[in-house]
Amino acid sequence: MATLPQSPDQLRTAFGPHLNLAPPDGWDADPVPDRLVETHCCFCGQQCGIKLKVKDNRVIGFDPWEEFPFNKGKLCPKGVKRYLQGNHPDRLTKALLRTPEGFRESDWETAMAHTVAKIQEIQGKYGKDAFAVLSGVSLTNEKSYHVGKFARLGLQTKNLDYNGRLCMVSAGAGNKKAFGLDRAANSWEDIEGAEVIWVAGSNVAECSPITTDYIWRARDKGAKLIVVDPRITPLARTADLVLPLKPGTDSALTNGILHLLHKWDLIDWAFVNAHTHGFEEAVETVKDCTPEWTSRMTGLPVAAIEKAARMWGEAKTSFLLHARGIEHQSKGVENVLGCINMVLATGRIGRPNCGYGTITGQGNGQGGREHGHKCDQLPGNRDIENPEHRKYICDVWGCTDEELPRKGQSAQEIMNAIHAGEIKGLLLLCFNPVVSLPDNLFTAEALSKLEFFVCLDFFASESAQFADVILPSALHEEDEGTSTSAEGRVIKINKAVEPPGDARPDWVILNEIAHRLGRGKYFDHFTSPEAIFNELRVASKGGTADYYGITYEKIEKHMGVFWPCPSLDHPGTPRLFEGGRFAHPDGKAKFVPTPWRPPMEVVDAEYPVWLTSGRVVFHYLSGTQTRRIGWLVEQCPNPYLEIHPKLAEKYGLQDGDAVEITSRRGSLVLPAKVVMTIRPDTVFIPYHWPGNLGANRLTARHLDPVSKIPEFKVSACRLQKTTPDRLPSELRELQRMAFEARTNQAALPEQVF
Amino acid sequence: MAPEPYGLFPESAPSAAEPHLPLTNFDEWGFFIDPNRCIGCRSCVAACAECGTHKGRPMIHLDEMDRLHSPQTAPTVCMHCEDPICAQVCPADAIKRSEDGVVHASQKPRCIGCQNCELSCPFGVPIVFSGLEQMLKCDLCYDRTSEGLKPMCATVCPSQALLYAPKAEISRMRTAQPVREFLVGGLMVKTKNALMVPDPEAPLFLDAALLIEGEL
Numbered sequence: 001m002a003t004l005p006q007s008p009d010q011l012r013t014a015f016g017p018h019l020n021l022a023p024p025d026g027w028d029a030d031p032v033p034d035r036l037v038e039t040h041c042c043f044c045g046q047q048c049g050i051k052l053k054v055k056d057n058r059v060i061g062f063d064p065w066e067e068f069p070f071n072k073g074k075l076c077p078k079g080v081k082r083y084l085q086g087n088h089p090d091r092l093t094k095a096l097l098r099t100p101e102g103f104r105e106s107d108w109e110t111a112m113a114h115t116v117a118k119i120q121e122i123q124g125k126y127g128k129d130a131f132a133v134l135s136g137v138s139l140t141n142e143k144s145y146h147v148g149k150f151a152r153l154g155l156q157t158k159n160l161d162y163n164g165r166l167c168m169v170s171a172g173a174g175n176k177k178a179f180g181l182d183r184a185a186n187s188w189e190d191i192e193g194a195e196v197i198w199v200a201g202s203n204v205a206e207c208s209p210i211t212t213d214y215i216w217r218a219r220d221k222g223a224k225l226i227v228v229d230p231r232i233t234p235l236a237r238t239a240d241l242v243l244p245l246k247p248g249t250d251s252a253l254t255n256g257i258l259h260l261l262h263k264w265d266l267i268d269w270a271f272v273n274a275h276t277h278g279f280e281e282a283v284e285t286v287k288d289c290t291p292e293w294t295s296r297m298t299g300l301p302v303a304a305i306e307k308a309a310r311m312w313g314e315a316k317t318s319f320l321l322h323a324r325g326i327e328h329q330s331k332g333v334e335n336v337l338g339c340i341n342m343v344l345a346t347g348r349i350g351r352p353n354c355g356y357g358t359i360t361g362q363g364n365g366q367g368g369r370e371h372g373h374k375c376d377q378l379p380g381n382r383d384i385e386n387p388e389h390r391k392y393i394c395d396v397w398g399c400t401d402e403e404l405p406r407k408g409q410s411a412q413e414i415m416n417a418i419h420a421g422e423i424k425g426l427l428l429l430c431f432n433p434v435v436s437l438p439d440n441l442f443t444a445e446a447l448s449k450l451e452f453f454v455c456l457d458f459f460a461s462e463s464a465q466f467a468d469v470i471l472p473s474a475l476h477e478e479d480e481g482t483s484t485s486a487e488g489r490v491i492k493i494n495k496a497v498e499p500p501g502d503a504r505p506d507w508v509i510l511n512e513i514a515h516r517l518g519r520g521k522y523f524d525h526f527t528s529p530e531a532i533f534n535e536l537r538v539a540s541k542g543g544t545a546d547y548y549g550i551t552y553e554k555i556e557k558h559m560g561v562f563w564p565c566p567s568l569d570h571p572g573t574p575r576l577f578e579g580g581r582f583a584h585p586d587g588k589a590k591f592v593p594t595p596w597r598p599p600m601e602v603v604d605a606e607y608p609v610w611l612t613s614g615r616v617v618f619h620y621l622s623g624t625q626t627r628r629i630g631w632l633v634e635q636c637p638n639p640y641l642e643i644h645p646k647l648a649e650k651y652g653l654q655d656g657d658a659v660e661i662t663s664r665r666g667s668l669v670l671p672a673k674v675v676m677t678i679r680p681d682t683v684f685i686p687y688h689w690p691g692n693l694g695a696n697r698l699t700a701r702h703l704d705p706v707s708k709i710p711e712f713k714v715s716a717c718r719l720q721k722t723t724p725d726r727l728p729s730e731l732r733e734l735q736r737m738a739f740e741a742r743t744n745q746a747a748l749p750e751q752v753f
Numbered sequence: 754m755a756p757e758p759y760g761l762f763p764e765s766a767p768s769a770a771e772p773h774l775p776l777t778n779f780d781e782w783g784f785f786i787d788p789n790r791c792i793g794c795r796s797c798v799a800a801c802a803e804c805g806t807h808k809g810r811p812m813i814h815l816d817e818m819d820r821l822h823s824p825q826t827a828p829t830v831c832m833h834c835e836d837p838i839c840a841q842v843c844p845a846d847a848i849k850r851s852e853d854g855v856v857h858a859s860q861k862p863r864c865i866g867c868q869n870c871e872l873s874c875p876f877g878v879p880i881v882f883s884g885l886e887q888m889l890k891c892d893l894c895y896d897r898t899s900e901g902l903k904p905m906c907a908t909v910c911p912s913q914a915l916l917y918a919p920k921a922e923i924s925r926m927r928t929a930q931p932v933r934e935f936l937v938g939g940l941m942v943k944t945k946n947a948l949m950v951p952d953p954e955a956p957l958f959l960d961a962a963l964l965i966e967g968e969l
Contacts, residue, residue: 027809061803064908075909080799205792209911216790216912220928232961234792234824238951244961299965617794631799645821646962655821676822676960 003448004465006102008691012733014103015460016090017623019741021630024058024087031055037496038065040483041079042138042476043620045360046070046210047485048079049559052477052496059086059477059496069559070188070485076209077632078620084629085475086497090459092472093501103460103470108502115469116516118452119155122425129405132159132414132423136430137167137368139506140481140493141547142532144364145379145539146507147429148372153399153522154514158408159423161375163431165411167324168365169374169707170332171358177333177592178340179576180583181544182381183366183488184357185349186319187562187574192217193353196315198226200339201250201325201713205234206617208323208359208486218319224311228253229325230612231642231684232677241308244679245298247610248599248714250326254338255596256294257309259286261345266313271347275580278591282341285593297596299679312342317353324361325614328712332704334594341591350577360486362621363476367484370545371536375408379536380543389543396539397522410708412437412701419446429456429473429506434463435622435690438699438710439665444691456506461624462690472503479505481529482555487574489560490550507532541566544583599714600702603681607663607716609647610682613695614713623688630741637738638731639689640673643719644680648672651719658724661685663698663717669726683717692728779853783920784893784907786828787929787949790914793817793826797906797915804894804905810882812858812891813906823959828915830906831856831878831891832935833945839870839879839890847888848879854945855895859888875937893946928952 004011025031033053040047049068053061062083064073095111096103123131133151137144144162151160172182179185191197191214204211212235219225227236228243228250236242245253261267262283272279291302298305312318320343326335340356348354360366371379372393379396382389384407394401409417415437417423426447437443447453447466455467464470477496484490499505507526514523526532530552541548549565550572561572582589603610618636619626626632641659653659655674660667661683670685670693678684687695702711736748795815802811818825837856840848847863848870850856859870859879866886870879879890894904902908907917916927923931931947958964 022809030805030808064800064905066903066908073903073908074911074913075796075800076794076911077796077799080796080803080909205912206794209792209794209796212790212792212912220926230961232824232959234826237824237959238789238955238957242958242964244964246965295966301964301966304964617792631802635795644962673820675820675824676962677824678961679965680962 005098005100010102011465015465017627018089019630019633019737020084020088020628021741023060023083031060033060036063037494039477039494039496040491041075041363042082042085042625043078043363044208045362045365045486046208047363047483047491048075048210050075050079050082052083054496057497059083067559070487070489071210074210074213077618077635078626081629081631085625086477088459088628090628091500092458092460092470093503094472095502096460096470098468111469111471112512112516115454115471116513118468119425119513119517122452123155126424128156129158129408130423131155131157131425131427132418133157133427134161134163134411134414134431134433135373136163137362137364137373138476139368139430140364140479140483140529141367141371141490141536142481142529143505143507144368144373145371145536146510146526146532148379149397149522150510150514152405153397153403154510154517154519155427156403156405158405159375159414160373160408161411161414162368162373163411163436164362164365164369164373165708166436166710166712167361168358168369170327170329170704170709171322171336172369173333173707174336174340175358178337178344178590181576182369183545183563183576184486185576186355186357187487187489188214190353190355190575191215191319192221194218194223194317194319194355196224196226196311196318198228198312198318198320199235200228200320200322201327201335202321202323202359203229203231203233203235203325203614204321204359207361207615209617211321211359226308226311230679230682241304241311243300243304243308245300246679247612247682248329249298250329250335251331251338251594252289252294252297252596253300253305254335254342255286255289255594256291256298256305257312258282258338258341258345259289259294260291260306260309261313261342262286264309264313266309267345268347271580272345275582276344276589276591278593279345282591282593285595289596299681313346315348318346318348319355321357321359323359325713327358328709329714330600330702330704330711331597332709333706337592338594341594344589344591350575350580355575357486364483366486366488367482367490370484371540375410380540381545382543392542393539396535399522412703412708412710415443415446416701418450421449424451426450426453427456428453428463428467432461432463432622432624434466435688435694435696438696438712439701440691440694440696441666442701456509458503459624459628461622471509472501473509474499474503474505478503479529482533482552484563485560488562490547490555490563491560492552492555600711601664601700601714601716603716607718609717609719611661611663611685611698611715611717612682612713613685613687613699615688616686619686619688621688627688633734634738634741637734639670639686639693639695641670642673642675642678642684644678645674645676646680647683648674652721658722658727660720660722660726661698661717662720663700663715665700666697668692668694668697669722669728670731671727683719687712691730693730779855779898781919781921782917783923783931784830784904784946785916785918785923785927785931785949786830786946787914787916787927788825788827789929789949789951790912791815791826791828792912792914793824794911796909796911797828800905800909806896810889812880812889814877828906829876829878830915830946831893832876833893835943835945838873838875838942842869842873844869855893856890857892857895858890861887864888875935875942
């Protein structure tokens with residue numbers, strides 16, 4: 001039974017997070033590296049080039065990689081300090097088995113034999129689909145492809161999904177509906193020449209810092225910047241137009257803009273007539289979305305809405321970027337389609353300096369969503385329910401149609417099914433759901449109900465601590481492979497060091513499980529990441545995400561190749577849709593109408609304040625890695641509640657006061673951070689922390705009906721001032737750790753509180 | 754559809770806006786600090802600490818200006834004064850400015866750790882490190898720049914708020930204006946590095962409450 005085997009304090013002592021503060025031999029060692037490995041950052045979707053300094057099989061530091069064309073040496077602080085995830089005191093190097101007294105180290109054979117026996121027992125008793133796989137897209141393309149094949153043909157379960165379900169699925173579904181293909185439409189080079197840049201629901205400066213320079217280069221050539229976000233983020237601070245709309249009203253705004261574009265005849269009729277379908281219906285849908293209506297819905301002034309429509313409509317070139325702010329909603333797909341409708345109506349796509357893109361969140365959020373990692377998908381972004389697509393993949397894999405499972409459940413639905421007792425076993429990798437899924441008390445309860453839970457991870461994440469078996473896996477720098485950046489550029493991750501102890505790459509572990517399950521015929525030929533990639537190339541051939549023409553050699557030679565790349569002599573496709581040719585069978589793009597509907601949860605008398613969540617620049621996703629890197633924790637040790645002084649005054653709150661935040665799911669006590677840069681009807685919490693510090697204690701399991709993304713960005717809450725002694729002990733401990741990292745003194749002086 | 758060459762492979766790409774001028778020419782290259790672009794990520798500080806000779810100690814800093822009112826942050830590196838006050842007030846004559854205009858960290862045998870430099874610098878740059886009892890400061894990454902590399906902070910800065918570029922190119926690259934003269938306490942301080950000053954006409958709206966309709 002997968003409850004926690006020990007108290008949270010005991011688990012923290014055993015597994016951290018502890019802080020890694022310095023390179024392997026300390027700051028004074030001054031070692032000369034044996035070699036520099038050109039690779040990429042392990043964190044966000046920008047996949048910046050970086051050189052890792054290696055000595056004696058340890059990564060000892062970094063050097064900027066100025067030749068890599070995307071970032072030219074630029075790095076955010078997570079990239080600078082990423083090397084400290086290696087040689088870490090919390091690193092798992094042996095398999096761990098749960099016992100009544102806690103976890104104990106195990107030899108590999110015992111852990112593996114136990115895991116396979118339990119998988120067979122559960123599948124024998126309850127059926128193949130009662131064992132689920134949840135995975136993630138910090139994995140390379142090779143591993144993502146491999147997990148998809150492992151679940152379908154190794155475990156023979158339909159229930160595989162991934163943490164991109166919390167990230168890119170709204171954008172992906174919107175892109176497929178409108179364009180017939182799911183990828184940012186341009187390389188970022190096209191940002192620089194755009195006259196207007198529209199950024200919707202993206203804290204670019206903190207979540208994709210390198211993109212900031214692309215936007216500034218455009219601004220230095222005269223571009224105007226419009227930022228749509230309930231908060232005035234660091235990029236929005238100097239924007240030409242800031243639209244701090246009410247959370248959950250993004251499609252109201254895009255509908256209002258489309259209404260005005262049509263009313264003022266700022267439509268590229270030649271483009272619309274020649275290259276699109278459905279414009280009339282889209283316009284009919286927004287006929288009542290006047291500026292006054294849009295103002296009532298979004299809380300933005302009529303003048304600001306009209307100015308935005310004028311700036312967007314009159315530009316000759318433009319680039320529209322959006323991210324999780326609009327996508328993490330129960331109408332995430334509609335918000336994406338609303339943005340795309342603005343782009344299509346003005347015909348500004350598929351030519352120089354005219355572009356559109358969703359900013360990928362996770363490292364391989366692009367490539368990891370293309371090759372069969374999703375519950376409804378097969379490699380090459382094929383549809384698992386399409387008979388032709390199934391046949392193609394069955395031929396590549398050498399299996400029969402009966403052997404290939406059909407569509408399974410999405411990530412949150414899998415967790416719901418675990419909670420309901422329908423799914424009994426779980427294999428988890430590259431995913432920390434007790435931090436990153438909404439409603440964290442529900443998730444913890446669900447994991448506690450599993451009959452068997454095996455987790456592959458390099459640190460014992462908060463989710464891994466619920467497992468029966470933890471198998472130590474490899475870090476990003478301990479394996480090679482490819483990844484696909486936010487631009488759609490396929491890049492090469494190079495191995496810098498060997499994994500320590502018994503740790504090994506995920507694909508090696510899954511290969512072994514498959515082999516022991518008697519399914520080796522589908523996996524035994526995978527002897528290297530390149531062998532997996534070469535099968536992926538064939539499996540993706542002819543799909544929309546076609547990698548057939550991409551090889552390791554070609555990627556290294558050109559520092560990345562943009563898919564689609566259907567043949568070996570093809571140079572790749574940095575800019576999609578040139579000449580107005582889209583990926584639907586008729587070559588046209590589709591306007592999809594987005595009639596207004598409210599978020600699943602709205603404020604009321606009991607829960608009168610909007611709650612939204614997001615990231616800070618110093619941490620990455622569930623914090624499994626960044627909460628273990630001393631310098632990053634020093635900069636931002638703990639979460640807080642951002643609140644406008646007007647709202648703070650209403651509750652008698654001063655900066656630093658403890659405030660209890662309660663939603664229909666639970667409550668948290670956090671320090672208040674009083675800032676004028678957020679709407680006075682909205683509060684914000686960064687989400688990187690677990691349990692009593694987790695923004696996801698408060699968020700709801702409401703899903704977009706199409707993409708199944710949870711509505712992280714819109715909830716209703718109430719606030720109450722409380723006393724500092726109610727701040728969680730975990731928060732005090734984080735502040736103490738940060739203080740120790742900064743001063744080398746273990747005890748926090750009294751006056752800090 | 755026949756594949757078209759897109760000209761975006763590195764060998765055919767014009768290396769973006771990167772000018773081609775040997776980096777070792779200190780007179781031709783300028784360091785430009787633009788707080789308007791700063792996103793507060795402290796990548797500059799993190800990377801400075803990682804530089805070979807710094808051993809975990811950053812020589813530069815970044816300030817949050819007034820978080821209640823604005824997310825504005827500002828990095829501070831040494832401005833490399835023409836007549837550095839830190840050197841003027843040093844009783845041990847431990848601080849030297851080389852002919853190329855770079856003001857260096859104190860000379861170890863001379864520095865007495867008195868902190869005069871710390872107290873006198875108008876930009877708050879020199880630091881006397883406890884344990885070392887020596888003043889260390891930003892030296893424009895002399896070890897890197899003299900070998901043809903950009904300073905570390907300007908290399909990594911994601912928003913290029915810290916920019917190392919040919920002085921002749923700056924008016925083409927940026928709309929903000931470089932300033933190299935600062936009136937500090939009645940003293941005109943002239944510097945090698947430039948602070949970028951934005952168009953004074955551009956308004957900033959920083960209270961979200963003033964940008965929306967309706968009452969709380």
